[in-house]
Amino acid sequence: MDTIFGVPTGALFGQLLIGLINGSFxxxxxxxxxxxxxxxxxxxxxxxAQYMLGAFCAYFLLNKFGLSYWWALVVAPIAVGAxxxxxxxxxxxxxxKLDHLYGLLLTFGLAxxxxxxxxxxxxxxxxxxxxxxxxxxxxxxxxxxxxxxxxWVILASxxxxxxxWFVIERTRLGAYLRAATENPALVQAFGxxxxxxxxLTYGFGVALxxxxxxxxxxxxxxxxxxxxxxIIVVFAVVVIGGMGSIMGSIVTGFxxxxxxxxxxxxxxxxxxTVIFVIMAIVLMIRPQGLFGQR
Amino acid sequence: xxxxxxxxxxERDEAFEARLNRVSFIxxxxxxxxxxxxxxxxxxxxxxxxxxxxxxFACAFNLLIGFGGLLSFGHAMFLxxxxxxxxxxxxxxxxxxxxxxxxxxxxxxxxxxxTGLLAIRxxxxxxxxxxxxxxxxxxxxxxxxxxxGGEDGIQGVPRGKLFGLLxxxxxxxxxxxVLAIFLAGFLxxxxxxxxxxxxxxxAIRENEPRAISLxxxxxxxxxMAFVLSAALxxxxxxxxxxxFxxxxxxxxxxxxxxxxxxxxxxxxxxxxxxxxxxxLVLASMEFYLAEIGSWVTxxxxxxxxxxxxxxxxxxxxxxxxxxxxxxxKAPPAAR
Numbered sequence: 001m002d003t004i005f006g007v008p009t010g011a012l013f014g015q016l017l018i019g020l021i022n023g024s025f026x027x028x029x030x031x032x033x034x035x036x037x038x039x040x041x042x043x044x045x046x047x048x049a050q051y052m053l054g055a056f057c058a059y060f061l062l063n064k065f066g067l068s069y070w071w072a073l074v075v076a077p078i079a080v081g082a083x084x085x086x087x088x089x090x091x092x093x094x095x096x097k098l099d100h101l102y103g104l105l106l107t108f109g110l111a112x113x114x115x116x117x118x119x120x121x122x123x124x125x126x127x128x129x130x131x132x133x134x135x136x137x138x139x140x141x142x143x144x145x146x147x148x149x150x151x152w153v154i155l156a157s158x159x160x161x162x163x164x165w166f167v168i169e170r171t172r173l174g175a176y177l178r179a180a181t182e183n184p185a186l187v188q189a190f191g192x193x194x195x196x197x198x199x200l201t202y203g204f205g206v207a208l209x210x211x212x213x214x215x216x217x218x219x220x221x222x223x224x225x226x227x228x229x230x231i232i233v234v235f236a237v238v239v240i241g242g243m244g245s246i247m248g249s250i251v252t253g254f255x256x257x258x259x260x261x262x263x264x265x266x267x268x269x270x271x272x273t274v275i276f277v278i279m280a281i282v283l284m285i286r287p288q289g290l291f292g293q294r
Numbered sequence: 295x296x297x298x299x300x301x302x303x304x305e306r307d308e309a310f311e312a313r314l315n316r317v318s319f320i321x322x323x324x325x326x327x328x329x330x331x332x333x334x335x336x337x338x339x340x341x342x343x344x345x346x347x348x349x350x351f352a353c354a355f356n357l358l359i360g361f362g363g364l365l366s367f368g369h370a371m372f373l374x375x376x377x378x379x380x381x382x383x384x385x386x387x388x389x390x391x392x393x394x395x396x397x398x399x400x401x402x403x404x405x406x407x408x409t410g411l412l413a414i415r416x417x418x419x420x421x422x423x424x425x426x427x428x429x430x431x432x433x434x435x436x437x438x439x440x441x442x443g444g445e446d447g448i449q450g451v452p453r454g455k456l457f458g459l460l461x462x463x464x465x466x467x468x469x470x471x472v473l474a475i476f477l478a479g480f481l482x483x484x485x486x487x488x489x490x491x492x493x494x495x496x497a498i499r500e501n502e503p504r505a506i507s508l509x510x511x512x513x514x515x516x517x518m519a520f521v522l523s524a525a526l527x528x529x530x531x532x533x534x535x536x537x538f539x540x541x542x543x544x545x546x547x548x549x550x551x552x553x554x555x556x557x558x559x560x561x562x563x564x565x566x567x568x569x570x571x572x573x574l575v576l577a578s579m580e581f582y583l584a585e586i587g588s589w590v591t592x593x594x595x596x597x598x599x600x601x602x603x604x605x606x607x608x609x610x611x612x613x614x615x616x617x618x619x620x621x622x623k624a625p626p627a628a629r
Binding site: 037110117119233 | 438591
């Protein structure tokens with residue numbers, strides 16, 4: 001068998017693939033956080049819980065209503081996004097005049113409530129979600145086996161991330177959004193309903209988390225705390241990338257995922273902590289983050 | 295004239311605050327001395343010791359957020375790491391309790407220096423995220439490191455003999471030892487807050503660019519506050535490990551970091567006694583509502599939301615505001 005740096009190529013590419021999968025989730029989640037932060041100036045601690053909600057939504061759709069994975073891909077983000085709109089209207093909208101830290105505390109409290117309720121109902125053990133039939137199996141690439149579902153998740157995440165980047169950076173709607181990030185009062189003076197835009201932006205960012213949850217359901221088990229630890233890693237990703245640019249959070253997400261995967265091959269003991277170590281190094285060299293502006 | 299009146303009102307405010315603090319301190323000490331001894335209500339000393347440890351932990355956390363304006367979301371790393379070190383040195387190396395606690399506190403202080411240096415490079419929300427991420431790294435370290443005992447933690451830690459003489463196994467002796475540590479830590483924090491250093495810290499919290507332009511090297515002050523806060527959180531954690539004779543992953547987990555934020559928020563951010571009250575409330579919730587099990591998290595989440603939306607000054611902050619609004623006994627002349 002071929003080896004690279006003393007490691008079998010199969011294992012290397014296998015971990016690389018897992019890294020890309022994790023990177024997809026990091027990218028989708030940190031993208032949502034960045035979009036929300038841009039306009040609302042809050043860090044959405046509920047993001048991990050909303051990712052979990054997306055996965056549970058897919059689970060219920062399949063097991064209670066018999067709606068397939070493909071339906072879940074559409075319905076779950078809309079449902080999670082709608083719940084986000086309600087959360088923004090009811091709670092977050094009251095905090096815009098206060099220190100941004102209160103937004104963090106509020107969303108942390110909401111995450112505790114949502115995760116607590118689900119853990120009370122479903123316990124801590126995971127529920128299995130069947131792989132959609134169309135995406136089972138895989139391709140043999142000669143040097144490794146590529147499961148179809150994983151290829152699909154990576155591809156779909158890239159498309160969604162790039163699509164979001166395109167909408168925000170290259171369309172009129174995105175231009176309003178960026179303008180409102182710079183100066184909401186001025187944009188409002190031009191007759192654009194900024195509060196509604198803020199609500200919908202939060203809904204969209206949260207919907208991305210819900211979508212990531214649907215992607216995750218067949219790979220990981222559906223469990224109430226699946227997003228709790230993930231969100232902390234995503235925070236580190238956000239610190240590494242800085243929240244200055246949309247593309248930055250996408251690139252950082254995938255990049256960090258790949259580095260984490262490679263660490264599992266070469267130095268498995270550090271695979272849990274490598275992202276935090278990268279964060280520490282970035283903070284020393286470039287505190288505003290790789291893509292952040294001062 | 296106007297200047298004169300405003301100054302006297304400031305002076306009156308200061309005198310009022312000093313009086314309030316004195317009364318509160320006496321009430322606090324009286325409560326913790328009488329509570330375990332009185333025969334009327336069953337209050338477990340173990341529960342009170344937990345409240346004291348949490349209270350000191352919350353006061354240490356409050357030093358950073360309430361007076362330095364820095365929200366740390368990773369303070370569990372200091373509590374937990376100090377707990378591990380004090381439990382390990384007491385159990386495996388046979389350290390006496392005071393030395394074990396000092397060792398734990400020193401470990402937290404040493405951990406506070408690099409994490410503080412990294413975290414103060416950013417502010418506000420980023421500071422919170424960085425501390426949370428660093429604490430998660432420490433958590434994973436504790437999961438893997440051999441000396442922490444992994445999932446089991448370090449169990450059956452001996453409380454030992456204080457200075458090698460006084461056996462701390464009897465609960466009431468341990469209780470007054472813990473109370474003494476708590477009061478020492480509390481008074482130290484009070485002293486820090488009211489020292490020139492504390493005043494500079496408040497200035498940085500209110501307006502950092504201005505403090506810089508006045509010639510203060512704000513980075514150093516922030517680092518100093520961070521390390522002090524870490525050390526005192528470590529003191530609480532090291533003591534807690536000896537009280538419960540256990541050091542476990544619970545104390546390093548991010549949920550603990552969240553809990554200390556909640557205690558402080560509930561009691562009153564930036565008040566001196568508020569964190570102790572918040573700690574008492576949270577400890578009693580965990581102790582007496584243990585049967586509701588998984589609901590504790592939900593209740594905590596609800597308290598968070600209610601505090602942020604409607605109750606931002608916390609229990610003590612609201613109480614103080616109410617006392618201030620009340621007409622004073624001898625109102626000074628109008629001019």
